[in-house]
Amino acid sequence: MSIPTDLKYTNSHEWVKPESDGTVTIGVTHHAQELLGDMVFVELPQVGRELAQKEECAVAESVKAAADVYAPISGEVIAVNSDLESEPEKINQDSYNAWLFKLKPSNAAELDGLLDATGYQTLLENEQH
Secondary structure, eight states, rough: OOOOTTTTEEEEEEEEEOOSSOEEEEEEEEHHHHHSSEEEEOOOOOOTTTTTTTTTEEEESSSEEEEEEEEEEEEEOOOOTTTHOOOHHHHOHHHOOOOOEEESSOOGGGGGSSSSSHHHHHHHHHHTT
């Protein structure tokens, strides 16, 4: 699976897409959904919630396990993908289009601390050893 180069990544397997309006869209990576297996439930954060970087804010539950989703950067939740509440399997079908939530960053500089595609690929290779 190729790792999209236009996204940023976290050590905890979230992807972050900076949008032209200054907001960011967040989801879980292909690797994360592969580890979890068939998704059965997604719990999303409330719109309006203020999140701190690395704060637990959502849950992705599969037939195998439940995994916490962490805020890659600080900010206010401005939208959630409510389609996933009834169709969590969309994450398995296309993890890079099945976004979980959107944030209005409170500290855009935190984006600079996230991994690029090359850094994320290195992380994955190191996890396999």
